[in-house]
Structure formats: structure tokens, C-alpha cells
Amino acid sequence: MSRPAHARIDLGALRRNYATARRSHGGQVLAVLKADAYGHGAVACAQGLAGHVDGYAVAFLDEALALRQAGIEAPILVLEGAFDAEETRVAAARAIWLAVHRREQIEWIAAAPNVRSAGRKTVEAATIHAWLKVDSGMHRAGFIGDDVRAAYQRLRACRNVGGISLMTHLARADEPASDMTDAQIRAFDAATQGLEAPRSVCNSAGLAAWPRARRDWGRAGIMLYGVDPMDPPALALEPVMTLSSQVFSVRDVAVGETVGYGARFVARRPTRVGLVALGYADGYPRNAPDGTPVAIDGRPGQLIGRVSMDMLTVDLTDHPQAGIGSTVELWGRQVPVAQVAKAAGTIAYEILSNVKRVTRTYIG
Numbered sequence: 111m112s113r114p115a116h117a118r119i120d121l122g123a124l125r126r127n128y129a130t131a132r133r134s135h136g137g138q139v140l141a142v143l144k145a146d147a148y149g150h151g152a153v154a155c156a157q158g159l160a161g162h163v164d165g166y167a168v169a170f171l172d173e174a175l176a177l178r179q180a181g182i183e184a185p186i187l188v189l190e191g192a193f194d195a196e197e198t199r200v201a202a203a204r205a206i207w208l209a210v211h212r213r214e215q216i217e218w219i220a221a222a223p224n225v226r227s228a229g230r231k232t233v234e235a236a237t238i239h240a241w242l243k244v245d246s247g248m249h250r251a252g253f254i255g256d257d258v259r260a261a262y263q264r265l266r267a268c269r270n271v272g273g274i275s276l277m278t279h280l281a282r283a284d285e286p287a288s289d290m291t292d293a294q295i296r297a298f299d300a301a302t303q304g305l306e307a308p309r310s311v312c313n314s315a316g317l318a319a320w321p322r323a324r325r326d327w328g329r330a331g332i333m334l335y336g337v338d339p340m341d342p343p344a345l346a347l348e349p350v351m352t353l354s355s356q357v358f359s360v361r362d363v364a365v366g367e368t369v370g371y372g373a374r375f376v377a378r379r380p381t382r383v384g385l386v387a388l389g390y391a392d393g394y395p396r397n398a399p400d401g402t403p404v405a406i407d408g409r410p411g412q413l414i415g416r417v418s419m420d421m422l423t424v425d426l427t428d429h430p431q432a433g434i435g436s437t438v439e440l441w442g443r444q445v446p447v448a449q450v451a452k453a454a455g456t457i458a459y460e461i462l463s464n465v466k467r468v469t470r471t472y473i474g
């Protein structure tokens with residue numbers, strides 16, 4: 111038998127979460143598959159969604175090319191845009207949509223050939239679809255104020271540009287009490303007023319909590335994987351990844367004895383300790399504290415002791431039936447990944463996208 115560390119990915123749940131995204135947003139929705147689909151496997155997730163989605167989004171060109179190589183033909187938007195003229199040419203040749211957030215990117219587009227090979231001939235074709243990014247207040251990337259209009263006109267004048275969309279990104283959409291989202295919507299609408307193009311504002315949190323931000327296209331990331339961006343949850347979502355492993359050693363420790371590195375866990379009662387084959391090198395957060403929830407053979411349990419590189423320890427004292435070979439779910443259908451993230455002082459985005467080294471299987 112091989113090492114039992116394992117991530118089961120439910121593609122049916124992924125498709126249902128996408129359908130939920132589309133239903134709540136209306137219009138069209140890009141499925142965001144950056145960071146290897148938030149740790150779920152980008153190619154497998156793209157294939158699982160193929161035929162069900164309006165398009166995909168990734169962070170950078172190589173991620174898009176990997177999907178094209180795997181036979182994905184639907185639109186793919188590169189959210190960071192091209193890094194140079196060569197990437198711009200490659201994106202155009204593969205009909206990959208490019209975010210445009212600074213002036214140089216427009217010059218690379220203007221310089222890219224507007225030809226596409228059609229059999230033995232090359233034909234003139236407007237091949238580039240630009241998603242012009244507006245900085246509506248997040249101040250990470252994008253054109254501001256009047257520069258938006260100028261950039262739009264410059265793109266309009268490029269003969270090889272076949273489509274322009276307008277997008278912006280929300281900084282605090284997961285905070286319903288913040289007034290920043292309304293301010294960003296107003297800034298975006300003002301900067302793009304009168305420009306003829308489809309628009310896109312919502313990430314998952316925008317889509318869940320800000321009906322006023324809905325436009326032609328949503329961009330759903332974390333919610334596809336079953337994590338509600340709002341606390342308390344606003345949407346009915348299904349977890350997609352179940353990360354589990356097995357107990358492969360058991361020992362009893364007496365009161366006052368300790369477990370693991372740093373002797374962080376100190377037994378306050380005679381304690382039965384189960385050793386689980388999964389550690390921080392698999393992506394489990396190293397700083398998860400004692401008491402972080404797990405499920406042991408389907409019943410609620412707790413992590414004890416510091417997480418090691420390849421192993422972690424759980425408390426089996428209240429699980430007399432459990433022993434070597436017992437299944438331990440680290441997160442998934444029984445243990446919400448958001449709870450683990452919260453216990454570890456981070457967010458589900460980070461721990462999901464850190465998952466590696468475990469065997470992945472796909473169902474549905």
C-alpha cells in the first residue's frame with residue numbers, strides 16, 4: 111500500500127458551484143482557475159467544467175497555455191496580462207484574452223501582427239480581446255480616471271483588437287459593512303461612462319453580497335471550490351476537495367508527557383495519540399494550533415501537537431474504535447476548510463492553493 115495522503119476532488123460539486131455562481135450573478139461568469147485551480151488541479155477542473163462554463167480565467171500566460179495544450183478551447187482570460195511583447199503575440203495566436211492595465215501592454219498589442227494562419231494562407235483577423243482594467247480604488251493595477259478613456263480609445267484604434275471589455279477588482283467585497291465597495295462601483299461607472307463594452311466587477315464576494323456590482327461578466331474563484339467568501343455564509347455551496355490521510359501509528363502518553371516538536375502539546379489526561387501521514391509539506395498549515403478540527407472515521411476530532419513536515423498527530427482518546435488505518439479528514443465535507451484556515455490564522459485561499467504532493471483523484 112502506498113502513502114494514504116489523498117485529495118479527492120468532486121467535479122460534480124465544482125459544476126454545481128459554478129451553476130450557483132452563474133445563477134446568483136446573472137449574465138456570464140468566468141471560472142477562475144489560477145494557482146492550479148486553487149490547488150485542485152487546473153487541467154482536470156477545466157475539463158470537468160468544459161461545456162458548462164462561459165470561459166476561464168488564470169493569472170498568467172503559461173497557465174492559459176497549459177489549458178490550451180490540454181484541449182480547452184473556450185475563452186481564457188489572463189488576469190495579470192502580458193509581461194512582454196512576445197507573450198502578447200503568443201496570446202493573440204492562441205486566442206487568449208489579455209487583461210490590460212498599463213500603457214506598455216497597449217503598445218505590445220499595437221505591434222502584434224494582426225494575422226492568423228488559415229490552412230496554408232494567412233488571413234487578416236482581429237484576434238486580440240483586451241480586458242481593460244480600471245483601478246477603482248484597490249490601487250494594485252489598472253488605469254485611473256481619464257486615463258481609462260484614453261486607453262480605451264487607443265485600443266479601439268488597434269486594427270488587431272477584436273473586442274474590449276472593462277473590468278475592475280474589489281478590495282473589500284467580503285465586508286458588507288464597508289462603504290468601499292460602493293465607492294469602487296461609483297468610480298468604475300464614472301471612469302467607464304459611455305464606453306461601449308461589456309463590464310466585469312464581481313469576484314466571489316462581490317457576486318455573493320453586492321447585487322449592485324453585477325454587470326455582464328462575473329469572475330468566480332474561491333466559491334467554485336465550495337468556500338463561501340462571506341462570514342456568515344451567503345450561498346449554498348458544496349466543498350470540492352476532501353483532504354484526508356490515515357493513522358499509521360498509535361501510542362499512549364501519560365499525564366504530563368508531551369507530543370511532537372517543541373513539546374507544544376502537554377497531556378492533561380492519559381492520551382491516546384494517533385500519527386497521521388500528512389504534514390506541512392503536503393500543504394497542511396504548520397501553525398494550526400492544538401484543537402484544530404479534524405474528522406476521525408467520520409467523527410469530530412482534534413489535532414494535537416505541532417504539525418511536522420510529513421506527519422501530524424491527532425487525539426484518539428475519545429475515539430476508542432479508531433486505530434491504525436483509520437481515516438482522518440483534514441478538511442472537506444465534514445471539516446470546512448475555512449474553519450481550519452481560521453484556526454491557523456489564514457484564509458482558505460492560501461491553504462487550498464498550498465496543497466501539493468498528495469495523490470489527487472477526481473470523481474463526478
Ligand SMILES: *Cc1c(COP(=O)(O)O)cnc(C)c1O
Nearest residue numbers: 142189279313314329330331332
Ligand atoms: C483571483 C481573482 C478573482 C477571483 O477571486 P475570488 O475571490 O477567488 O472569487 C477575480 N478577479 C481577479 C482579478 C482575480 O485576480
